[in-house]
Amino acid sequence: MKDVKLLCVCGSGAVSSSMVAMKLKDALREHGYNATTVETSPNSVAGMVESTHFDLIACVSPVPGDFSVPKIDAVGMLTGLGEDQVIEDCLKALGS
Amino acid sequence: MAKAIYDDLVFYDFEAADASELIRKLGAEFERKGFVKDTYVDAVAARELEYPTGLQLDGFAVAMPHTSGVHVNTPAIGVARLKHPVTFGHMGDPEHLVEAELIFMMAILDPDDQIEWLRSVMKVFTNKEMMSELCFANNREELLEAVKKNIGVETVDA
Numbered sequence: 233m234k235d236v237k238l239l240c241v242c243g244s245g246a247v248s249s250s251m252v253a254m255k256l257k258d259a260l261r262e263h264g265y266n267a268t269t270v271e272t273s274p275n276s277v278a279g280m281v282e283s284t285h286f287d288l289i290a291c292v293s294p295v296p297g298d299f300s301v302p303k304i305d306a307v308g309m310l311t312g313l314g315e316d317q318v319i320e321d322c323l324k325a326l327g328s
Numbered sequence: 329m330a331k332a333i334y335d336d337l338v339f340y341d342f343e344a345a346d347a348s349e350l351i352r353k354l355g356a357e358f359e360r361k362g363f364v365k366d367t368y369v370d371a372v373a374a375r376e377l378e379y380p381t382g383l384q385l386d387g388f389a390v391a392m393p394h395t396s397g398v399h400v401n402t403p404a405i406g407v408a409r410l411k412h413p414v415t416f417g418h419m420g421d422p423e424h425l426v427e428a429e430l431i432f433m434m435a436i437l438d439p440d441d442q443i444e445w446l447r448s449v450m451k452v453f454t455n456k457e458m459m460s461e462l463c464f465a466n467n468r469e470e471l472l473e474a475v476k477k478n479i480g481v482e483t484v485d486a
Contacts, residue, residue: 243379247394248419250439251446271439274379292420293379307420311383312454 233266236287236326239280240306243293245273248310252292255309259319265326288325290318332445333480336361337406340468342431347380347416348373351393354408354433364435368399372433380417382426388459389426391416392449394434403442405449406433407475409465429463448479 238256242249253269260267272280274295281289281299289299290306302325308314337357344350355369372395375381382391391414397403413427432449436442452458458478465471 242419243375243381244394244396246396246439247434247436247446248381248392250443251450254443254447255450294420294422305420307383307418310419310450310453311385313384313386315454 233261233264234326236260236265236267237285238267238269239277239286239289239301240269240271241274241277241289241291241293241295242271243273245276246271248292249290252290252306252309256290256306256318256322259309259315260322260326263319263323288322290322331480332403332405332442332448333407333475334361334363334404335472337363337404337433338468338472338475339406339408340465340471341411342408343411344414347376347391347393347414347428350408350410350414350431351376351433354393354406354431358404358406358433358435363400363402363404365399365401368395368435371395371399376416380419380422382416382418382428383453384418384424384426385453385459386456388430388463389413389416389428390430390432390453390459391426391428392432392434394436397437397439400435400437402435403437403445404435405445405479406435407431407462407471407479408433409462409471430459444481445479448481452478
């Protein structure tokens with residue numbers, strides 16, 4: 233298992249990001265990743281990626297700006313539509 | 329930790345002209361029953377404007393208005409089947425509007441403590457059969473039964 237760290241972002245910085253985090257962790261485990269997650273709100277992303285290393289930013293709210301870390305639209309994890317695409321995007325961003 | 333679903337937070341044929349009115353009316357029920365603080369409704373309404381919570385599921389649209397735990401007293405999930413669909417912006421894509429038929433209003437105190445609730449709600453979102461049971465309920469009793477069956481998680485204090 234490879235350890236990875238995900239930053240999950242939603243408007244409240246808690247509820248929908250936790251839902252996505254939970255599901256991404258499960259999905260990534262099946263692909264050999266042991267993911268830890270941190271949940272935050274869009275305004276805190278810049279500061280978080282500056283102070284901590286993340287492998288991926290998974291967003292369910294628009295997060296403006298470019299970061300050194302790949303950013304993935306993860307809304308599909310909540311709706312179940314395009315879930316496979318989100319996982320594929322994540323795996324690609326994680327380099328597998 | 330108490331149960332997620334309370335009978336008196338399940339509504340059938342709930343009516344509102346728009347998302348803002350819906351949040352105020354539904355939020356007022358949470359407030360009146362003591363589940364949330366008097367700051368909750370404003371916080372949810374403000375969040376909805378900035379970061380909408382509509383979701384287009386497979387065949388159904390829903391919305392899950394919520395805010396952070398500082399506005400919550402007792403965590404609970406309210407479910408409202410709307411008489412007429414209400415327009416919400418889509419989560420992650422505010423320009424994309426959806427006609428929500430079913431509302432899951434969340435009063436979450438601590439997502440880590442209520443993680444099983446969130447898991448149940450997500451399971452319902454992604455399960456067309458469960459969503460059908462909720463959306464096609466013919467009356468409040470059927471809705472309540474479907475809600476309890478599909479998301480009525482109860483956990484006991486460890």
